[in-house]
Amino acid sequence: MDSRAEVGAIDARALLTQAEKGASLWSDAGRRLAKNRLAVAGVVVLACVFVFAAIGPFASPYSYDGQDRENRFAPPSGAHWFGTDNLGRDLLVRTMVGGRVSLMVGLAATAVSLVIGVLYGATAGFVGGRLDQAMMRVVDVLYTLPFTIFAIILVTYSGQSIVLVFVAIGAVEWLTMARIVRGQIMSLREKEFVDAAVVMGLSRRRILLRHLIPNALGPIIVFVTLTVPRVMLLEAFLSYLGLGVQAPMSSWGSLIREGTLAMEEYPWLLIFPSLALSLTLFSLNFLGDGLRDALDPRSSKD
Amino acid sequence: MHMTRYVVRQLASFIPVLFVIITLTFFLVRLAPGGPFSSEKALSAEALAQINAHYNLDAPLWRQYVDYLAGLARGDLGPSMKQPSRSVSEWIAYKFPASLELGLYGLLFALCVGLPAGILAAWRPNTWTDQLPMALAMAGICIPNFVLGPLLVYVFSLRLQWLPVAQWDGFAHKILPAVTLGAVYAAYIARLSRAALLDVLSQDFIRTARAKGLSEPRVVLRHALRGGLQPVVSFLGPAAAGIITGSFVVENIFRVPGLGTEFVKAAMNRDYTMILGTVLFFAVLIMLFNLAVDVVQAWLDPRLRHG
Amino acid sequence: MGGDMTASAERLLRVEGLRTSFHTREGVLRAVDDLSFTVDQGRTLGIVGESGSGKSVAMLSLLGLIPMPPGRIEGGRALFGGRDLLRCTARELRRVRGREISMIFQDPMTALNPFMTIGAQLTEPLTVHEGIGRRAARGRAIAALEEVGIQDAEERLRSYPHEFSGGMRQRVMIAMALITRPRLLIADEPTTALDVTVQAQILELIRRLQGELGMAVVLITHDLGVVAAVCEDVVVMYAGRALESASAVGLFAQPRHPYTSALLASLPTLRGRGAELYTIPGMPPDLTEPRAGCPFAPRCEHAAEICGASPVLEETAPGHWTACVRVQRGELPVEALRVAGEDEGLRAP
Numbered sequence: 001m002d003s004r005a006e007v008g009a010i011d012a013r014a015l016l017t018q019a020e021k022g023a024s025l026w027s028d029a030g031r032r033l034a035k036n037r038l039a040v041a042g043v044v045v046l047a048c049v050f051v052f053a054a055i056g057p058f059a060s061p062y063s064y065d066g067q068d069r070e071n072r073f074a075p076p077s078g079a080h081w082f083g084t085d086n087l088g089r090d091l092l093v094r095t096m097v098g099g100r101v102s103l104m105v106g107l108a109a110t111a112v113s114l115v116i117g118v119l120y121g122a123t124a125g126f127v128g129g130r131l132d133q134a135m136m137r138v139v140d141v142l143y144t145l146p147f148t149i150f151a152i153i154l155v156t157y158s159g160q161s162i163v164l165v166f167v168a169i170g171a172v173e174w175l176t177m178a179r180i181v182r183g184q185i186m187s188l189r190e191k192e193f194v195d196a197a198v199v200m201g202l203s204r205r206r207i208l209l210r211h212l213i214p215n216a217l218g219p220i221i222v223f224v225t226l227t228v229p230r231v232m233l234l235e236a237f238l239s240y241l242g243l244g245v246q247a248p249m250s251s252w253g254s255l256i257r258e259g260t261l262a263m264e265e266y267p268w269l270l271i272f273p274s275l276a277l278s279l280t281l282f283s284l285n286f287l288g289d290g291l292r293d294a295l296d297p298r299s300s301k302d
Numbered sequence: 303m304h305m306t307r308y309v310v311r312q313l314a315s316f317i318p319v320l321f322v323i324i325t326l327t328f329f330l331v332r333l334a335p336g337g338p339f340s341s342e343k344a345l346s347a348e349a350l351a352q353i354n355a356h357y358n359l360d361a362p363l364w365r366q367y368v369d370y371l372a373g374l375a376r377g378d379l380g381p382s383m384k385q386p387s388r389s390v391s392e393w394i395a396y397k398f399p400a401s402l403e404l405g406l407y408g409l410l411f412a413l414c415v416g417l418p419a420g421i422l423a424a425w426r427p428n429t430w431t432d433q434l435p436m437a438l439a440m441a442g443i444c445i446p447n448f449v450l451g452p453l454l455v456y457v458f459s460l461r462l463q464w465l466p467v468a469q470w471d472g473f474a475h476k477i478l479p480a481v482t483l484g485a486v487y488a489a490y491i492a493r494l495s496r497a498a499l500l501d502v503l504s505q506d507f508i509r510t511a512r513a514k515g516l517s518e519p520r521v522v523l524r525h526a527l528r529g530g531l532q533p534v535v536s537f538l539g540p541a542a543a544g545i546i547t548g549s550f551v552v553e554n555i556f557r558v559p560g561l562g563t564e565f566v567k568a569a570m571n572r573d574y575t576m577i578l579g580t581v582l583f584f585a586v587l588i589m590l591f592n593l594a595v596d597v598v599q600a601w602l603d604p605r606l607r608h609g
Numbered sequence: 610m611g612g613d614m615t616a617s618a619e620r621l622l623r624v625e626g627l628r629t630s631f632h633t634r635e636g637v638l639r640a641v642d643d644l645s646f647t648v649d650q651g652r653t654l655g656i657v658g659e660s661g662s663g664k665s666v667a668m669l670s671l672l673g674l675i676p677m678p679p680g681r682i683e684g685g686r687a688l689f690g691g692r693d694l695l696r697c698t699a700r701e702l703r704r705v706r707g708r709e710i711s712m713i714f715q716d717p718m719t720a721l722n723p724f725m726t727i728g729a730q731l732t733e734p735l736t737v738h739e740g741i742g743r744r745a746a747r748g749r750a751i752a753a754l755e756e757v758g759i760q761d762a763e764e765r766l767r768s769y770p771h772e773f774s775g776g777m778r779q780r781v782m783i784a785m786a787l788i789t790r791p792r793l794l795i796a797d798e799p800t801t802a803l804d805v806t807v808q809a810q811i812l813e814l815i816r817r818l819q820g821e822l823g824m825a826v827v828l829i830t831h832d833l834g835v836v837a838a839v840c841e842d843v844v845v846m847y848a849g850r851a852l853e854s855a856s857a858v859g860l861f862a863q864p865r866h867p868y869t870s871a872l873l874a875s876l877p878t879l880r881g882r883g884a885e886l887y888t889i890p891g892m893p894p895d896l897t898e899p900r901a902g903c904p905f906a907p908r909c910e911h912a913a914e915i916c917g918a919s920p921v922l923e924e925t926a927p928g929h930w931t932a933c934v935r936v937q938r939g940e941l942p943v944e945a946l947r948v949a950g951e952d953e954g955l956r957a958p
Contacts, residue, residue, distance in 0.1 A: 141319050148544075149565070149581055153330060156569045233446055240448045240551060241566055253448075260452040260555070264460060274449040281444040506719035512674055513714075514734045514785070515707035528724040604769040605723055 029218075032294035039290025042283035049280050053099030062090035064097040065248035073266050083268045085258060091269065094250045095276050101251035102277065105165060106232035110224055112170025113231075117177025118220065124178070125185030126204070136182065139175050148172075151234065155243045165244055169231050180223055184216035218295035225288035229281045236277060252277040305600060309593065316589050320582065324374070327581045328367055331574055338383040338572045357383055357575075370578070379579035384571045390579035394561060398583075400470060401553065401560035405546035407480035412487035412541070417534065419488070420495025424530070425522065427500060435492055442489025451482040451555040470558050479556040483549055487541050494537055499530035528602055535602060539595035543588035621793060621825050622648040622671075627685035627695070629663075629670045632678060636897040640666040642849035644685070645922065648793065653819065653826040655840030655857065657833060657872070661893055663849035664829045668795050670695075672710060673702045689793075708738040711786035715798040717778035721770040727754075727781055728766030734789045753784040757814060776807035780814065787818060794819070797829045812839050833876055837861060845869050848894050848904035851922060855929040863943055865931040868905045870946035903934065911941050 033039055057064065067087045076083045082091035124135040154168040197207045232252075238244040239253030252273050259270030339353055354360045358369055373380055379390035388396065419435040426432060445453075455478060458465045466475055502508065503526050511525040550562040561580060568576035600606045629641040641663040648654050656664045669675050671687050671694050687694040690709065694702065706712075711734075714720040722730055731753060732746035741749075747766065754762035757780040770778055779799060786794060796815060800808035816839050819826050828840055836843055836857060843860045845853040845868065853866040864870040874887040891908035894900065903909070906916035913935060920932040925943075935941035 141322065148550075149584060150327075150330075152550075152566065152569050153327070153577065153581075229444070236446060237448065237551060241554065243566075243570075256446075256448055260448070263452055263456055267456070270449075270452055270456075274445075274453075278445050278449065281446075282440065285440060285444055506714060506716060507722040509674060510714065510720045510782075511722065511733075513672060513706055513712040514737065515703045515705070516733065516737055517703060520737075525722050525725070603724060604726075605771045 029291075029294040033290050036290040036293065038286040039294075042286035042290065045279060045283040046287065049099060049276070049283070050103070053096050053103055056096035057093055057100075060090065060093045060096070062093045064094050064250060065089065073262070073269075075266075076268055082272045083266070085269055086262065089248075091255075091272055094255060095252070095273055098245075098250040098252045098255050098273065099276060099280075101245055101249065102232050102235060102253070102280070105169070105235040105251070106228045108166045109169035109173065109231045109235070110227045112166060113173035113177055113227060114220075114224060116170070117174035118181050120174065121178035121181030121183075122185050122216075125182035126189065128186070128189075132182070136179075139178055142175055148234075151238065152241070152243060155238055165235060165238065169234050172234070173227055173231060177220070177223060177227070180219050181216060184219055188216060222288055222292040222295060225284055225291055229284040229288075232277070232281065232284075305597065308600075309597065312593050312596070316586070319589070320585060323585045324371070324578065324582060325367075327578055328370065329363075331572070331577055332363060332366075338574060357381075374582075379582070380575040382568075382573060382576045384568070384573040384576070390575050393564060393576065394579060394583055397559060397561040397564045400558050401546060401549055401562055404476065404479055404483060404549055404552065404558055404560060405542070407476055408483035408545050408549070408552075409487070409538075409542055411480050411484035412491055412545070415484070416488035416491025417495055419492040420534075421499060421522065421527070421530075423492065423496040424499035424503065432496075436496065439489040439492040442485045443493075445485075447482050447486060448551045448555065450485055451478070451552060454478050454482060455555070470556070475556075479552050479558060482555065483545060483552045487545060490537060490541070491534055494533045495530055498533045499526055502526045502529040505529075531602060532599065535595055535599050538598075539592040540588075542591045543584075546587060619650040620647055621650045621689065622827075623686075623688045624667075624671065625686045625688075627667060627670060627687065628683040629666055629675060629680060630683055631680050633897075638896045640849055640896060641670060644846070644849070644851055646844045646851060646854060648825050648827055649842075650792075651819075651823050651825055652842060653816075653828060653840045654842045654844065655828045655830060655836035656844045656846060657830060657836055658846035659831055659893060661896075662846040664846050665797050666849075667846075668712070668797060668827065668829060672706050672712060672795075673697070673699065674706075674712075704738070707734045707786075707791075708789050709791050710793045710795065711789070711791040712795040712797065713779070713782045713786050713799050716802045717775055717782050718802065720782055721778055723770050725769075726766065727768050727770065727773075731766070731781070731785050731788060734785065738789055749788060750784075753788045754781070756787075756818070757781070757784040759784070775803055776811065779803060779807075779811050783811075783814060783818070787822065787824075790822060791824060793825045793827065795827045795829070798831070799828070800835065801830070801832075808835075815839070833872060845872070849896060850904060850932065852905065852932045853930065854922060859926070859929050863926075863929075864946055865925050865929055865936055865943050866933045867909045867911045867936075867941075867946060871908075871910075903932075911935060911945070913940070915940070 067089055069087075071084050072086055073084065082095060084090055085094070120135065120139075124132040151168045151172055155165055235244055235251065236253030236256065239251045240257045242254075242257065245251040245254050255273035256270065256277065259273055263270040337359070338357075339350060351360070358366055361369070370380070379394075381389050382393055385393065416439075419439065423432040423435045458478060465478055466472075470476075499522070503522070508521060508525060511521045516525070549558070549560060550566055552558065553560040553562045554566075561583075565577070565580045565584075567573075568580065624647070625645045627641055627644045628639070631638040631640055644663070644667055646654065646656075656667070658664045666675065666680075670680075670682055671689075673694075675682070682695055685695060689705070692701070692705075694705065697705070721727075728747065728750055731750040732743070735741055735746040735749055736743075750766060751762045754765060759765055759777065759780055770781075773781065783799075794815070799815065800811050803811060812835065815826060815828075818824075826839075828835065830836060840857045843853075843855060843857050844851050845860075845866065847868050853860065853864065853869045855865070860869065861873070864873055871887070871889045875889060889908055890910075894904055894907065901919060902917040903912075903920050906912040909916070915934050915938070918934055920934045920937070922930040922932045923937050925931045925936055931937060933941070936943060
């Protein structure tokens, strides 16, 4: 009997290392991603946008709320590369600072949705049975709620606090994440290396955290890269409606709103923030598509 | 037979969900700081008390909640607190048609552009007839409608002067808003239908159809499209709901007198009854769309019909 | 060439030097490499080989059903009714498919369109190829279903594939393939996905209809038992090539290629109970690797230095063609090749 268990454990160990050989899958995926020119361009642009937003404001002689009444609606020039707005504020700096807000909201809200979604989905998928059914029923019900509307209510009532924008958006986006993670865990649970881990006597918690979640990582990463642009879009949408970031603070959405009001005479006010937002969204989407193709071997043969 | 029973069961399941939505919205709106009349400083204390009494706002919260539910049970959404000239139901009936019309045009545009684009792309994958529509679809997803809308206005109304702007009568006024609203959905539909068609085209029964000597158009349109439509149809539920309820921005850009604008105004004004009424109305709409999608899907896929 | 013994029979299909490859990221995979065979009117040819030996790809190539790209037909001829199928336009080929040559596939569960009624799928070849009216097509469809032994045919026309069992679906596939009365039926592992009891019924059905309609059949299979049961001629394929071609009787009586004999030896049904099962050592070759010589040589227990030369099919006995250089040269006496054991082992499954 003992020797049997021993043999089982040896087999199990072999299977586990096999599961951990996922590493080679990752390097394969990395190579495929590096070959995808659009995805690589996306990464480069994202890096530039990040530097632009994070460091840019320090390099500028202007501040985002410094008004210059003499220089209202100045077109792009050597002094003001992006021109100035209705209060003579430098649009370049305002776009950089707006980028901070947009990126921060995008990342933070995605992080919120990631944590909730992964924990919820993984629990449902791993425990299974009645609990799973009940949890997924809750998700189904939440899906039918008009969430954009709730986000609007939340944001108007929160005194337009940015933190609440994070929470509101994160709370909207976790549902799909939960479904994806659950689906992944359910299918992985059937795989042999999980049986192997059970044979070796690992705790359920450890199996879930060390073996299942890492193996479900691919789809999660893809979904995250595709969630960030959606979330940024939602923030921009709220700001556009005047519900998000409040003046004199700026975000890309609020800048675009100001731009549309003056686009007839001063089109640069619309063009630059729109460009910044769209470029970032393009890059994130290309990266997300590239990651999906790279991580899904089925889709990679053509 | 099965379908009728399914629809009835789904309709019944709406009731508890709607109850949850009402309760959630009610307390969310009430417990937050501020109220419909708190910002009107000109009001004397007596006048305020009078108004509060008139709208039942001086009763304990649970009492107000019960009263509201009782009103709902009678089909009464109450009066609008900030625009008392009409009741909430009347406001919805007055403002929704424009939103609905805009939404239908937007959806029509999304389908008429997205579906053919997706089919074209799947026809010869990885050639320019695939890459061009897919690049456009990516643009549709990455350019937000509040950028696209002003851009279209700038080009077609201000520069080219082909189309009028900022009014809501006559078909010509509705083209740009519909395109702006539908663009992102057209993009998603194109991507979804392409992926689904490619998936179906790789299946065995397509090889059977080809082995029968059918022409390529017949293989795609008659044998593959039905399966390829499935994900598009399931996307249409949330999309239709999103288009019709989520046209806030487009209504704002093009000054469409729709319910979306009304809702944002109500949210900012703390018009309690108006917020609750519109949320409820939108929720019912979304659920009905999802149900319609289920039915259409069962009609498309015989395996679901009998199962 | 398998048909040379019956020179009187009319030749229906003659394939010469067919080469099909797939150009993938990993390299060029030569799935079919210089394959030649003939099919005679009204006869049944079995093409036997392991999975990946190129037998299905060869048949799909003839009908232009290879996905291109990545597939590519590099050369060869396929003469059928005075035409070269490999040089037909897409339109000409469509007129052959489903009308003169029909094909049925391995998995009846996935080969029928789940979104269309059986009736719509059955009548499609008729409306496309014969342009007949809906009512007449319906009548033919009912007759076709009855022909393959489906009860309540009229009722069943309105059913969807998921309402049928696997065996019934394969019957529907057969009815659909034969509804235009083709001259050739290509059956690609038609029984592999079915229960054993159903397998025999389907084979019996194909054989019966073949007799009634006088058509030729190419039966692709990896199962020598199936070949023994229904085929008159056999081609043994390995790594995209034909290694042996003979009448079924001749082949089972005396295989003249080491691979065939190894295949026969590894049939579990042919061995006595308790005897150790024979397995061919090694793995089939990687078809993306360039190679010279006999593809089976690395696994062949009779391999010698001479096997480095590329073998071609040669007639080593009347009507019996072999692509083994050592057998051709008489170095390897065929008696040394394992002969299939007791004949009663060769019953149909």
